[in-house]
Amino acid sequence: MSESEANVDWDAEARTFDEEADHGLRDPEIRRAWADRLRGWLPAGAADVLDLGCGTGTLSLLAAEQGHRVTGVDLSPAMIDLARAKLAGRDAAFLVGDAATPPVGEQRYDVVLVRHVLWTLPDPARVLRHWRGLLRPGGRLVLIEGRWGTVSPVGIPADRLTELLAPVAGHVRVERLSDDPLLWGKTVADERYAVVAMD
Numbered sequence: 584m585s586e587s588e589a590n591v592d593w594d595a596e597a598r599t600f601d602e603e604a605d606h607g608l609r610d611p612e613i614r615r616a617w618a619d620r621l622r623g624w625l626p627a628g629a630a631d632v633l634d635l636g637c638g639t640g641t642l643s644l645l646a647a648e649q650g651h652r653v654t655g656v657d658l659s660p661a662m663i664d665l666a667r668a669k670l671a672g673r674d675a676a677f678l679v680g681d682a683a684t685p686p687v688g689e690q691r692y693d694v695v696l697v698r699h700v701l702w703t704l705p706d707p708a709r710v711l712r713h714w715r716g717l718l719r720p721g722g723r724l725v726l727i728e729g730r731w732g733t734v735s736p737v738g739i740p741a742d743r744l745t746e747l748l749a750p751v752a753g754h755v756r757v758e759r760l761s762d763d764p765l766l767w768g769k770t771v772a773d774e775r776y777a778v779v780a781m782d
């Protein structure tokens with residue numbers, strides 16, 4: 584992740600996006616590490632999961648493999664094409680649209696899942712309120728974010744995201760991810776975490 588990543592041409596990036604270890608999860612150990620974490624963040628029973636900024640559908644696929652129904656939204660048509668191909672034949676739908684105001688009409692979800700996207704969106708407090716409104720009663724936000732880099736770090740520190748969530752969630756659990764090299768395919772020194780936020 585870099586400062587310029589907030590202004591990336593994601594259509595141009597789509598073809599090679601999965602080459603990063605934590606993007607494509609092509610290494611079975613890395614894939615298993617993410618699958619195990621995701622299982623802990625998602626409800627035990629089959630749920631409707633909205634994956635915002637879904638990219639090539641990597642987490643969408645893990646969620647579908649765990650028995651959940653997935654809707655993915657991404658601004659990049661090229662990413663959406665790859666996600667559709669990756670989840671072909673599964674209980675999943677993909678839409679081109681803005682993660683800040685996803686084009687899902689009156690549909691409501693058990694989980695809004697977002698990895699490495701919130702930090703790039705303008706006015707995250709407003710976005711979190713909107714996402715909260717997309718949840719069914721008892722639903723949860725699962726947000727995987729970080730603050731990447733050491734010289735000019737970019738992203739959202741967990742403390743800041745916890746503050747932003749205070750008005751929209753009664754219970755916020757932060758899980759540190761930096762100390763698990765299996766998730767990233769390498770040792771990392773910067774701040775990486777997941778937040779599960781519920782009523």
Ligand SMILES: C[S@@+](CC[C@H](N)C(=O)[O-])C[C@H]1O[C@@H](n2cnc3c(N)ncnc32)[C@H](O)[C@@H]1O
Nearest residue numbers: 593636637638657658659662680681682698699
């Ligand atoms: C770092 S990638 C993360 C992809 C995916 N969440 C994952 O973890 O593999 C960021 C993704 O967010 C998408 N994106 C960026 N801004 C967006 C926006 N405003 N609305 C929807 N998608 C957006 C990009 O097209 C890209 O697919």
